[in-house]
Amino acid sequence: MKSKLKKLIPRRILFLYYLHSAKKAVLPDISRRVHDKVYNDSEAEKVKRDLTLAYHIVEKGLTMPVPRPGFGKNVVLGLADTIFRYRNLNLPHDDLEFRQSVSVLREYLSFHKDLNFNLDSDVLEKLNHVMKGLGPIEGQSQIMFTREEYFRDKHEPFDKFCMSRYSVRNYTDQEVPLQVLYDCIDLAQKSPSFCNRQPTRVHIVKSPGKKNKILEIQNGNRGFGHLAETLLVISSVISTTKDIHERNENHLNGGIFIMSLLNALHFHGIGACSLNWGVSNDKDVKMREILNIPENEVILMIISCGYIPEQISVAASPRKKAREITTEHLS
Ligand SMILES: Cc1cc2nc3c(=O)[nH]c(=O)nc-3n(C[C@H](O)[C@H](O)[C@H](O)COP(=O)(O)O)c2cc1C
Structure with missing residues (x-):
């Protein structure tokens, strides 16, 4: 808007004008985002997102200055479930998200084994179930x-x-x-x-x-x-x-x-x-x-x-x- 004209218009009117054009400009993006959450059934992208969010929390837990034995129980159980969800969708087993998720759970198991820490039986049972079917799948270990x-x-x-x-x-x-x-x-x-x-x-x-x-x-x-x-x-x-x-x-x-x-x-x-x-x-x-x-x-x-x-x-x-x-x- 030309600056001379702008000076003549009351601030309140100017504010409403800018607000209106801002809403018009932003709405398509907001609507695209809401649409993605409500209508987009692209299960593959979403299950990979969930795998990554969960495996990364476990990765971080394993590399904390003082890792807490038994950490992240609910995340670990959820990650195992998401691995099964992924597998049931018949998606490729060599995708990064899938490989890293299995690998991180294997590392979680061996981290606790090295500590002689007894994981809760439900965690142990579920992780052993993952390892049984998918044991040979390789990912990257955390780095010292x-x-x-x-x-x-x-x-x-x-x-x-x-x-x-x-x-x-x-x-x-x-x-x-x-x-x-x-x-x-x-x-x-x-x-x-x-x-x-x-x-x-x-x-x-x-x-x-x-x-x-x-x-x-x-x-x-x-x-x-x-x-x-x-x-x-x-x-x-x-x-x-x-x-x-x-x-x-x-x-x-x-x-x-x-x-x-x-x-x-x-x-x-x-x-x-x-x-x-x-x-x-x-x-x-x-x-x-x-x-x-x-x-x-x-x-x-x-x-x-x-x-x-x-x-x-x-x-x-x-x-x-x-x-x-x-x-x-x-x-
Ligand atoms: C925008 C942004 C937000 C992030 N937020 C966090 C965070 O809240 N906590 C955290 O531990 N790491 C956070 N990270 C770090 C990422 O987890 C990390 O960059 C990613 O896993 C890649 O690993 P790298 O940085 O070691 O290459 C964030 C990274 C970015 C770019």
């Missing part, structure tokens, strides 16, 4: 590194560097100097952004009180978040977008920035883990209060980070191959 091994490729060429980063969920209390964090943020600032508008912002949180409050309302840091020496809360300035059609740019530009930041932290010998900010509005409001984040910033994600102990375990989180996720349009 010494600190030196983990950072061995941090100054190697990009391909080696890139493959050597993992989410690290174990930190020492050694202080990460602010200057090192600023060096990492400067590297991440080299990320491309829409028309070079550089919408992403970083909130460095070292205050123990504030870190605790933030971790309390984030739902993916149990067992390791409390060890983070620093939290980086990443946000993005809404006022950098021109209109509603640019609404995804905050998250898109932020995602590109965050990947660079994760790489920069790795380059500087700092372990880091992304923490999702898929939260309800009341939690978002709380975070704004804790860090005094203004209304024209959208909160994107948190990174927990710190220097790492002499020995760490990381979740394997295997990837699909390029050919599995790519469609060619060649003529």
Whole structure:
């Protein structure tokens, strides 16, 4: 809307006009999402999603700084059921999600066997049932590194560097100097952004009180978040977008920035883990209060980070191959 005209219109009318066009622009996306949840019977995609969500929780549990014997009972039982659901759909047994799920349950069994820990009989029975039918299926085991091994490729060429980063969920209390964090943020600032508008912002949180409050309302840091020496809360300035059609740019530009930041932290010998900010509005409001984040910033994600102990375990989180996720349009 032309700026002269804009000045003549009462703010309230302008607000309603923008709200109306925003709703019109956003509705098709919302409706596509709701449709997917209600009408899309693509069982294959959904069962693979459920496998991944569950096997990843078990992977994480196996690699916690102090794994808790018997952890995740309900997730493990649910994962076994989802494996049977997958098998009953006659889907291929060499799909990554299926192989990794079976493999993670095998690892769960051997982890407890090594500890001489007696799993509950219902868990044992179900997992043995999975192993009986699907025992030979192979996936990737969780990985143990010494600190030196983990950072061995941090100054190697990009391909080696890139493959050597993992989410690290174990930190020492050694202080990460602010200057090192600023060096990492400067590297991440080299990320491309829409028309070079550089919408992403970083909130460095070292205050123990504030870190605790933030971790309390984030739902993916149990067992390791409390060890983070620093939290980086990443946000993005809404006022950098021109209109509603640019609404995804905050998250898109932020995602590109965050990947660079994760790489920069790795380059500087700092372990880091992304923490999702898929939260309800009341939690978002709380975070704004804790860090005094203004209304024209959208909160994107948190990174927990710190220097790492002499020995760490990381979740394997295997990837699909390029050919599995790519469609060619060649003529
Ligand atoms: C947007 C986003 C949100 C994430 N949220 C969490 C989280 O809440 N807790 C967690 O432990 N890991 C979280 N992760 C880390 C992923 O589990 C991890 O990146 C994935 O399994 C791939 O493993 P890698 O980072 O070791 O390569 C998140 C990652 C991304 C990109």
